[in-house]
Amino acid sequence: MEWVNFVIALGVAAAMAIMLARLFAGPTLYDRVLAVNSFGTKTVLFLLVFSAIAGRQDAIDIAILYALINFVATIAILKFFRYRSLEIALAQMSLRKALDGEYEK
Amino acid sequence: MFYGVSLTAILVALWLTLSGSYTLSGDYPIVMGLGVISIVIAVALTFRMRIVDRETVPVAPAPALFGYWSWLGGEIVKANLAVTRLVMKPEIDIEPRLVRVPAQQRSGLGLCVFANSITLTPGTVTVDIEDDGFLVHALDTSFTDPAGFAEMGARADSATDGRRKEVK
Amino acid sequence: MNWGEILQYALFAGSVAAMTTGLVFVLAGAIGVIRLPDFYTRMHAAGVTDTLGAELITLGLILQAQDWQTVAKLLLVGLLVFLTSPTASHAIANAAHRAGHKPRLSRFHPAHPAEAGKASGEGH
Numbered sequence: 001m002e003w004v005n006f007v008i009a010l011g012v013a014a015a016m017a018i019m020l021a022r023l024f025a026g027p028t029l030y031d032r033v034l035a036v037n038s039f040g041t042k043t044v045l046f047l048l049v050f051s052a053i054a055g056r057q058d059a060i061d062i063a064i065l066y067a068l069i070n071f072v073a074t075i076a077i078l079k080f081f082r083y084r085s086l087e088i089a090l091a092q093m094s095l096r097k098a099l100d101g102e103y104e105k
Numbered sequence: 106m107f108y109g110v111s112l113t114a115i116l117v118a119l120w121l122t123l124s125g126s127y128t129l130s131g132d133y134p135i136v137m138g139l140g141v142i143s144i145v146i147a148v149a150l151t152f153r154m155r156i157v158d159r160e161t162v163p164v165a166p167a168p169a170l171f172g173y174w175s176w177l178g179g180e181i182v183k184a185n186l187a188v189t190r191l192v193m194k195p196e197i198d199i200e201p202r203l204v205r206v207p208a209q210q211r212s213g214l215g216l217c218v219f220a221n222s223i224t225l226t227p228g229t230v231t232v233d234i235e236d237d238g239f240l241v242h243a244l245d246t247s248f249t250d251p252a253g254f255a256e257m258g259a260r261a262d263s264a265t266d267g268r269r270k271e272v273k
Numbered sequence: 274m275n276w277g278e279i280l281q282y283a284l285f286a287g288s289v290a291a292m293t294t295g296l297v298f299v300l301a302g303a304i305g306v307i308r309l310p311d312f313y314t315r316m317h318a319a320g321v322t323d324t325l326g327a328e329l330i331t332l333g334l335i336l337q338a339q340d341w342q343t344v345a346k347l348l349l350v351g352l353l354v355f356l357t358s359p360t361a362s363h364a365i366a367n368a369a370h371r372a373g374h375k376p377r378l379s380r381f382h383p384a385h386p387a388e389a390g391k392a393s394g395e396g397h
Binding site for chain 1: 292319
Binding site: 119122123125181182185188189192193197199200201202203220221224225227228229230231232233240242244 | 297298301302304305308309310311313314316317318320321324325342345346349355358359360362363366367370371376377378379
């Protein structure tokens with residue numbers, strides 16, 4: 001019964017390795033961000049299967065945290081590379097746009 | 106006030122689920138006390154930000170949304186099989202397209218649900234939002250059926266706020 | 274064999290079926306991310322794993338779970354992935370589009386078996 005979870009964990013780890021390959025090979029920044037985001041989703045899955053294998057419930061809490069941090073990190077990376085700043089709130093971006101009218105190409 | 110009470114109830118259920126302690130004996134008063142403090146701080150902060158309304162606490166449209174999700178699940182399975190078949194072919198044969206999809210949802214929540222449903226269905230991703238519709242990137246020409254988008258849009262509209270006229 | 278054991282075996286079989294199908298979708302998405310020619314098309318392949326694969330593996334673990342708290346936490350993880358993954362996909366696609374990244378819209382089809390897997394030309 002345990003070996004099923006083990007096989008699933010190995011498969012998810014293989015998918016993570018492929019994502020790492022895309023992360024290093026990706027020609028553009030967006031390929032890399034996509035690979036990081038997808039890698040994070042697979043990490044969540046790996047943690048869930050690990051909690052079932054090891055019988056440790058706290059790994060599920062870590063998985064919940066990882067899902068949230070993964071989402072916030074993706075948004076933060078994209079925001080930084082679009083606006084080159086993390087200081088402005090997203091809600092005030094239109095105001096900033098009106099002020100310098102410059103950030104969109 | 107209704108949304109504030111619903112938000113508090115949701116947060117209490119979340120805390121009880123994650124901490125797993127329901128009694129006040131032993132060490133549990135500390136856990137419960139920390140929970141009460143965090144919930145009070147979270148609710149106070151959301152009220153201070155003035156974002157407690159129909160959209161951020163979607164309690165009223167939730168039953169209709171669950172019905173919509175079950176229909177969406179079937180669509181996701183079908184689209185997943187199609188994308189998997191395209192990817193697994195020995196020779197990749199695809200023809201990507203950028204199409205404009207008109208959106209006539211009457212509420213902001215309906216528009217949001219429709220755009221997220223398009224993205225959630227594999228093969229189509231909402232790339233940009235325009236004045237009267239979405240710019241959608243499709244993996245192949247077989248995913249750009251206007252009737253499919255129209256049906257999904259109508260279902261998203263009636264599942265969220267189809268009766269309410271105002272657009273935020 | 275009483276009903277309890279039969280139920281246990283049925284749950285185990287359902288769990289194995291769900292997790293194996295989910296793993297197939299996860300691996301299909303990963304292979305698609307390697308094989309597809311363009312950023313926007315790779316995004317579709319990554320979406321495959323995020324939607325159905327993650328939900329199916331979570332469903333399989335729910336069928337294995339022993340107590341209600343684990344079930345509730347796994348449901349929470351499934352809901353979070355279900356809600357955040359389309360938003361993240363749209364954010365990446367929108368950022369690439371706003372930065373002027375043009376998708377290639379020509380038909381992608383290797384002309385010759387010897388050239389299979391090699392992207393031909395700069396698409397627009």
